[in-house]
Amino acid sequence: MEKILTIAIPSYNTEQYIDKNVPTMLSSEILDRLEILIIDDGSSDNTALTAGKYHDLYPDTVKVVSKENGGHGSVINEGIRIASGRYFKVIDGDDWVEEGSLVRMIEDLEGIDADMVIHPYYFVYEGTGNRSLERFEAPAYGEPLAFDQVCHLYQKIPIHSLTYRTELLREKEIRVREHCFYEDNEYDLFPVPFVETVAVYDYPVYMYLIARKNQSVSDANVLKNHKMFYRVVRDCIDCLEKNRESLSPEKISYMTATVLELVRSQYNIYLRSGFSRESYGKFRSFNSHFKAVCPEYFRAAGERYPYLKVLQTGSFTAFRALSLMIRVYKKVTMR
Numbered sequence: 001m002e003k004i005l006t007i008a009i010p011s012y013n014t015e016q017y018i019d020k021n022v023p024t025m026l027s028s029e030i031l032d033r034l035e036i037l038i039i040d041d042g043s044s045d046n047t048a049l050t051a052g053k054y055h056d057l058y059p060d061t062v063k064v065v066s067k068e069n070g071g072h073g074s075v076i077n078e079g080i081r082i083a084s085g086r087y088f089k090v091i092d093g094d095d096w097v098e099e100g101s102l103v104r105m106i107e108d109l110e111g112i113d114a115d116m117v118i119h120p121y122y123f124v125y126e127g128t129g130n131r132s133l134e135r136f137e138a139p140a141y142g143e144p145l146a147f148d149q150v151c152h153l154y155q156k157i158p159i160h161s162l163t164y165r166t167e168l169l170r171e172k173e174i175r176v177r178e179h180c181f182y183e184d185n186e187y188d189l190f191p192v193p194f195v196e197t198v199a200v201y202d203y204p205v206y207m208y209l210i211a212r213k214n215q216s217v218s219d220a221n222v223l224k225n226h227k228m229f230y231r232v233v234r235d236c237i238d239c240l241e242k243n244r245e246s247l248s249p250e251k252i253s254y255m256t257a258t259v260l261e262l263v264r265s266q267y268n269i270y271l272r273s274g275f276s277r278e279s280y281g282k283f284r285s286f287n288s289h290f291k292a293v294c295p296e297y298f299r300a301a302g303e304r305y306p307y308l309k310v311l312q313t314g315s316f317t318a319f320r321a322l323s324l325m326i327r328v329y330k331k332v333t334m335r
Contacts, residue, residue: 036058083323115165118199138150
């Protein structure tokens with residue numbers, strides 16, 4: 001039987017999570033229509049060995065691929081290259097799915113033809129287990145819609161909610177940056193110029209574990225890797241500019257909104273890290289460079305987010321005040 005969905009699982013030292021992650025995908029109802037690629041990205045623990053037992057139990061569904069370390073993006077690129085499913089989805093090695101929802105998802109995918117598929121997803125906070133649902137509105141659920149007609153409803157569609165038609169990713173040679181964190185933002189955006197149809201569903205599939213100290217999205221790690229995030233921002237700007245002439249006004253608007261949200265996130269990296277000479281110095285360096293090389297996006301970000309316009313002056317006082325405000329806001333919203 002044709003594989004309807006390929007799930008690529010980036011796995012770097014995820015031995016402790018595999019037995020929580022993979023079993024949520026192994027409902028007997030869908031094994032013949034599902035391909036699971038556990039891609040071991042040069043782990044130093046027993047990730048490949050632990051994953052191998054699932055291949056032994058489900059050889060027609062689970063494949064274990066071992067490769068040299070190339071980062072999360074290299075796993076996405078490899079997964080796209082070897083996937084046999086009609087649709088392609090990424091589930092990180094420390095995350096998991098709602099088993100019943102995955103069954104429903106594959107049944108829905110079997111009967112639909114769309115370039116992009118969107119599902120709600122849960123944030124799951126490590127330690128407390130609290131959940132927060134991220135939903136996506138649509139004029140109609142579960143049927144193909146013209147992307148241009150609905151993309152104004154969204155500012156940025158993240159990897160956790162996305163599924164793409166595999167052939168689109170291959171035909172358009174979608175590849176994201178390797179040896180780099182935060183490249184999932186490229187995966188969110190790079191296919192958009194070629195997406196004509198989208199199907200939106202109202203039930204969550206992905207369970208996204210957050211609040212781990214060693215995550216790349218933790219405040220300390222994002223500040224440490226702020227130059228990587230900036231590379232991704234620049235890649236996304238380049239993607240928009242490269243395709244601008246062929247894009248509809250609706251896609252230009254959507255992609256611009258997505259890029260400006262990434263720019264805002266770049267500024268917030270420095271603010272979220274708490275006021276220090278180090279964070280202020282890194283902010284000043286980024287701010288002056290971004291203004292020089294991307295002046296149109298620099299101005300647009302300030303116009304879209306008024307607090308950034310204040311921050312973009314480079315004022316020491318503004319940086320300190322906004323840093324305090326954003327950290328207080330974070331503490332309140334995380335309670």
